[in-house]
Amino acid sequence: MPWLTPRRPPDGGQALDVLIVGAGQSGIATAFGLKRSRVDNFLIVDMAARGAEGPWLTFARMPTLRSPKDYTGPDLDIPSLTYPSWHIARFGQDSWDAVKLIDREAWGHYLLWVRDTIGLEVENGTAITAIAPAGDLLAADLLNLATGERRRVHARKIVLATGQDGMGKWWMPPEVEALPVTRRAHAADDIDFETLKGAKVAVLGAGASAFDNAGAALEAGAAEVMLFSRRHSPQVIQPYRWLTFKGFLAHLGDLEDEWRWRFMRRILGLREGFPQETYDRCARHANFRLIGGAPWTSVSATEACVEISTPKGDFTADFVISGTGVEMDFALRPELSACADNIATWGDKYTPPKDERHDRLGRFPYLDPDFALVEKRAGETPWIKDIHLFSIASTMSFGPSGSSINAMTTVVPKLVLGITKGLFRSDVEAHWESLKAYNTPQAIIPDDAVE
Ligand SMILES: Cc1cc2nc3c(=O)[nH]c(=O)nc-3n(C[C@H](O)[C@H](O)[C@H](O)COP(=O)(O)OP(=O)(O)OC[C@H]3O[C@@H](n4cnc5c(N)ncnc54)[C@H](O)[C@@H]3O)c2cc1C
Numbered sequence: 338m339p340w341l342t343p344r345r346p347p348d349g350g351q352a353l354d355v356l357i358v359g360a361g362q363s364g365i366a367t368a369f370g371l372k373r374s375r376v377d378n379f380l381i382v383d384m385a386a387r388g389a390e391g392p393w394l395t396f397a398r399m400p401t402l403r404s405p406k407d408y409t410g411p412d413l414d415i416p417s418l419t420y421p422s423w424h425i426a427r428f429g430q431d432s433w434d435a436v437k438l439i440d441r442e443a444w445g446h447y448l449l450w451v452r453d454t455i456g457l458e459v460e461n462g463t464a465i466t467a468i469a470p471a472g473d474l475l476a477a478d479l480l481n482l483a484t485g486e487r488r489r490v491h492a493r494k495i496v497l498a499t500g501q502d503g504m505g506k507w508w509m510p511p512e513v514e515a516l517p518v519t520r521r522a523h524a525a526d527d528i529d530f531e532t533l534k535g536a537k538v539a540v541l542g543a544g545a546s547a548f549d550n551a552g553a554a555l556e557a558g559a560a561e562v563m564l565f566s567r568r569h570s571p572q573v574i575q576p577y578r579w580l581t582f583k584g585f586l587a588h589l590g591d592l593e594d595e596w597r598w599r600f601m602r603r604i605l606g607l608r609e610g611f612p613q614e615t616y617d618r619c620a621r622h623a624n625f626r627l628i629g630g631a632p633w634t635s636v637s638a639t640e641a642c643v644e645i646s647t648p649k650g651d652f653t654a655d656f657v658i659s660g661t662g663v664e665m666d667f668a669l670r671p672e673l674s675a676c677a678d679n680i681a682t683w684g685d686k687y688t689p690p691k692d693e694r695h696d697r698l699g700r701f702p703y704l705d706p707d708f709a710l711v712e713k714r715a716g717e718t719p720w721i722k723d724i725h726l727f728s729i730a731s732t733m734s735f736g737p738s739g740s741s742i743n744a745m746t747t748v749v750p751k752l753v754l755g756i757t758k759g760l761f762r763s764d765v766e767a768h769w770e771s772l773k774a775y776n777t778p779q780a781i782i783p784d785d786a787v788e
Contacts, residue, residue: 606698
């Protein structure tokens, strides 16, 4: 039964119950969860074109997913909506049996099918550019990227499912960023690998995306690809495999800060490992070099090349790819400009023991149990309690959330419960009045039946 009465914004019209920003798998699964809870008055926007949401059909450069083929996610435990069901219906049981890891592009198409099957409409090509308070609502400024048209919508809640860089940016060391743009890229950038044919390429970082980009450069015909790992040998343990059990996924967020920090510092501090296939894809090329114990101590560009110094010696390259992950920096996000300096971080809320310190992770947001932003200084921006975050930035507070397929069936329902709890709580007086006024008889007892 529908249970929400639309609110009226100050300038008339009707407010949304929820605005979902981002139509990647996290935004889609969140919308699905809300629909199942009969919260239907929502809008999903994404600045990307249909099909270009998230990495799958854009900058992801691995042929297959890295997760085991039996992990499910956006289906929220509905068997007919799982990836295997879609794959078997489309390509047959034998094809599914032969799958070792799920094809990356197939995953991208599957996500589009899920959203069409659920009946979710997405407003593509629309970016959120600002969020501000408007009475007891939030006002969100939306920009149509094709026409330049701007409009304001009001919502009781906003979910930011804006991806890995959604609370900051894809990060490169400043000296790499300072190189001419013709000489460097981040692994998440749109790179024209054809132009690297015959080139000498240096990849910084030894995580999965660094290897994927090295593999793409090798396959495009690069003359040589050097991958530089800070560690002597790349990290090959995948802590995300360890944590894939219901207890951890469901309840890490219920633990005390000490435990949440300890677990997630260990997991995110290790960074993600990669499957054997990722390494083999590079190692099969004789012109691939894996250089361990080689952090870059300096890097600069000359007319002719990029010069790189490391404890393992000096190197030159024509082009540099930085596979160095993301950095939290709320101030970089226009939609957060009215509150960025008042969003509490883990560093604000918790001081770990000396041997557990980690400055980068301390910059992750510290979230409420309903995934809402928390104020650094209480009372300055109280309205941020209605902005809920579902992305890798939620990870320090709850363990894998938007950052990982395996967590979705467990964690999306928790996010949805957090949102519906807030909506119900703030309507409690209206519900009480409604109960008192409720007078629909369930049975008819004739007057003469009562002595
Ligand atoms: C290369 C790569 C490979 C990965 N492989 C795996 C894997 O094999 N297994 C696994 O479990 N996980 C994997 N992950 C991790 C995770 O599953 C993905 O990052 C996944 O895309 C997260 O989904 P999402 O919906 O949270 O974010 P995204 O898919 O990134 O979607 C976010 C969306 O928000 C939109 N957006 C951002 N800002 C705005 C704005 N201001 N206004 C409007 N729209 C906006 C973007 O356009 C984007 O479409 C991988 C990640 C990467 C980067």
